Amino acid sequence: xxxxxxxxxxxxxxxxxxxxxxxxxxxxxxxxxxxxxxxxxxxxxxxxxxxxxxxxxxxxxxxxxxxxxxxxxxxxxxxxxxxxxxxxxxxxxxxxxxxxxxxxxxxxxxxxxxxxxxxxxxxxxxxx
Numbered sequence: 001x002x003x004x005x006x007x008x009x010x011x012x013x014x015x016x017x018x019x020x021x022x023x024x025x026x027x028x029x030x031x032x033x034x035x036x037x038x039x040x041x042x043x044x045x046x047x048x049x050x051x052x053x054x055x056x057x058x059x060x061x062x063x064x065x066x067x068x069x070x071x072x073x074x075x076x077x078x079x080x081x082x083x084x085x086x087x088x089x090x091x092x093x094x095x096x097x098x099x100x101x102x103x104x105x106x107x108x109x110x111x112x113x114x115x116x117x118x119x120x121x122x123x124x125x126x127x128x
Contacts, residue, residue, distance in 0.1 A: 037063070037065045037098070037100060037101040038054070038056040038063035038064070038065060038100075038101045038103070039056065039058050039061070039063065040056040040057050040058030040059075040061065040062075040063060041056060041057060041058070042054065042055075042056055043055045043056055043057040043062070043111075043124075043127050044113075044124045044127050046115075046122040046123070046124055047122070048115075048117075048120050048121065048122040049120040050068060050069055050070075050117040050118055050120040051066055051067050051068045051069050051077075051115070051117045051120070052066070052067050052069070052122075053065075053066050053079070053113055053114070053115035053122040053123070053124060054066075054067060055081070055111065055112075055113045055124050055127060057106070057111065057127070060105060060106065060107055060108075061103055061104065061105055061106060062081055062083060062103070062104055062106040062111040062113075063081065063100075063101050063102065063103040063104075064079050064080070064081035064100055064101070064102055064113035064115065064124075065079055065098050065099065065100035065101045065102075065115075066078065066079040066098060066099045066100060066115030066116065066117060067097065067098045068095075068096070068097055068098060068117055071096055071097040072096060073096065074094045074095065074096050075094065075095070075096075075117060075118040076092070076093075076094060076116075076117070076118055076119075077092065077093065077094075077095045077098065077099035077115075077116065077117045077118075078090065078091065078092035078099050078114075078115060078116045079091055079092070079099040079100040079101075079102055079113065079114070079115045080102065080113065080114050080115075081102050081103070081104050081111060081112070081113045082104065082111065082112055082113075083104050083105065083106035083107070083109045083110070083111050084109045084110045084111070084112075084126065085109060086104060086105075086106075086109070088104075089102045089103070089104050090102055099115065099117075110126040110127060110128040111126070111127055112124050112125060112126050112127065
């Protein structure tokens with residue numbers, strides 16, 4: 001269901017469409033530092049109530065992370081990234097600071113990302 005190369009193994013993920021958004025369920029665990037999480041240049045940053053969704057593009061790859069504004073208590077966080085025409089790759093779980101990084105091979109295609117923290121969500125739209 002999910003493909004791509006990510007910072008963690010994404011076996012057994014399930015996707016549920018809910019209220020027009022993407023909810024991703026997967027393994028829990030820690031994350032790398034947000035500034036070092038994704039390679040490439042920042043392509044788009046979308047702020048929302050509880051955090052930021054960050055999308056990066058590199059040569060042939062796209063990477064996304066969802067970062068909490070106020071790290072601390074564990075709460076449900078999710079991030080997904082998709083290259084146009086490809087399957088989305090995602091990460092979710094109970095984290096203190098961020099979900100991801102999640103990386104997909106994009107070639108020269110447009111990409112989009114979605115992210116959420118404790119019910120508050122954002123999406124980038126297609127970034128080319």
